[in-house]
Amino acid sequence: MADILSQEEIDALLSSVTDEEEPEAAVESIGNTRKKISLYDFKRPDRVSKDQMRSIKNLHDKFARNFSSSLSGYLRSITDINLISVDQMTYGEFLMSLPNPTSFNIVSMLPLDGNSVLEVNPSLVFPIIDKLLGGQGEPIEEVREITDIEQNVIDGVLSIALRELEEVWSPIINLRLKIELRETSPHVIQIVSQNEVVILLVFEIKVGEVSGMMNICIPAIVLEPIMPKIDSQDWLIGAKKMASTGNESQIKDIVSKTRLTVHADIGETRMSLRDVLSVEPGDVIMLPTKVRDLMLFKVGDSNKFYGEIGIIDNNKAFRIKRKVMKEDIP
Structure with a gap:
């Protein structure tokens, strides 16, 4: 039959194992205060936190x-x-x-x-x-x-x-x-x-x-x-x-380089399909817009500005007078 260890012998074995497993630290008593001291490895110092x-x-x-x-x-x-x-x-x-x-x-x-x-x-x-x-x-x-x-x-x-x-x-x-x-x-x-x-x-x-x-x-x-x-x-x-x-x-920068279609409307009118089919070169279509009326300038499908249509250096041009406001939209 194997020998049975007493409680005192078991405590002694556990105590010796605990002491061997903690070589990296020591305990120093200063007065009534006990402090744990960690060993420092000078070969591997931590220079950066x-x-x-x-x-x-x-x-x-x-x-x-x-x-x-x-x-x-x-x-x-x-x-x-x-x-x-x-x-x-x-x-x-x-x-x-x-x-x-x-x-x-x-x-x-x-x-x-x-x-x-x-x-x-x-x-x-x-x-x-x-x-x-x-x-x-x-x-x-x-x-x-x-x-x-x-x-x-x-x-x-x-x-x-x-x-x-x-x-x-x-x-x-x-x-x-x-x-x-x-x-x-x-x-x-x-x-x-x-x-x-x-x-x-x-x-x-x-x-x-x-x-x-x-x-x-x-x-x-x-x-x-x-x-x-x-x-x-x-x-x-x-x-x-x-x-x-x-x-x-x-x-x-990306948006500023995006190309958009812009155009100016000189006016619009209504015609029957019979009249549209009978239009020939030289015919004049009457618009309700007067010469002095401001024309509408569109960016894409959005109404943006009112202005005047003219010619500069043989090129058609549009002079912006004011923005389209919310009250201008019917």
């Missing part, structure tokens, strides 16, 4: 939507772009996560002091190049380094990405993004030290049946001057107002 990370995520969610629309038009193919994750990590960890070779682009962020990285995986680069050169956008079977000619071809896509990034950041700061250097090996160039904290934004891009990843790496130290603005919600309200104003101006 959760609220700031949430704001950055919202910015780049909008970027993903805008870039997807622009890239679809550029490639003439259905494109879907999604923001997969927004994380803090060290620059060294970011480099270790990248394939080699890849499209590794150093981007300046004026007026901010420092550079960021825009990286596009080769699994996505080569199908896009194939699509731009008239192919079906098929992926390559073996990954190889990107040639200078291929890099020039993909520059069009990168330029669209930078333009859309400038647009989404505009409520906070007017960035001027420019590719300063291109490499195929991510370990050749170091924009910050290996232990420096960076913000990594990971996007999944689907072009037709092909999908791949795009990464944007921004050192936290580069964003420090504008962190208070990122943390504030004022820019979000301003961005909504700008979007509303932009939509309004766009609607006005």
Whole structure:
């Protein structure tokens, strides 16, 4: 028969298990107050608050939507772009996560002091190049380094990405993004030290049946001057107002270019069908309108203005005198 544990032995076992499961925190007694102390990992410091990370995520969610629309038009193919994750990590960890070779682009962020990285995986680069050169956008079977000619071809896509990034950041700061250097090996160039904290934004891009990843790496130290603005919600309200104003101006621009039929009526009368059938060239049809009466000017089927008919430079013209008022309509 198995030994039966006493209640004291059971309590001792449970107590030892509880102590082993909580190594990350300690309890310090100060006077009569007990405080829980959490251990801090200096290898993975959080330089950016959760609220700031949430704001950055919202910015780049909008970027993903805008870039997807622009890239679809550029490639003439259905494109879907999604923001997969927004994380803090060290620059060294970011480099270790990248394939080699890849499209590794150093981007300046004026007026901010420092550079960021825009990286596009080769699994996505080569199908896009194939699509731009008239192919079906098929992926390559073996990954190889990107040639200078291929890099020039993909520059069009990168330029669209930078333009859309400038647009989404505009409520906070007017960035001027420019590719300063291109490499195929991510370990050749170091924009910050290996232990420096960076913000990594990971996007999944689907072009037709092909999908791949795009990464944007921004050192936290580069964003420090504008962190208070990122943390504030004022820019979000301003961005909504700008979007509303932009939509309004766009609607006005579209409507202003709409073509309408306009015509002036000199008068109308009633005739029998027998008289209409007997009309011949040279016949005169009498109208009830007098010469000095104002004529009606119509836009489409709507009565809009009263005015006079005349001639300017051998062209028939209409001079508007006044608007049609509600009391003028029978």
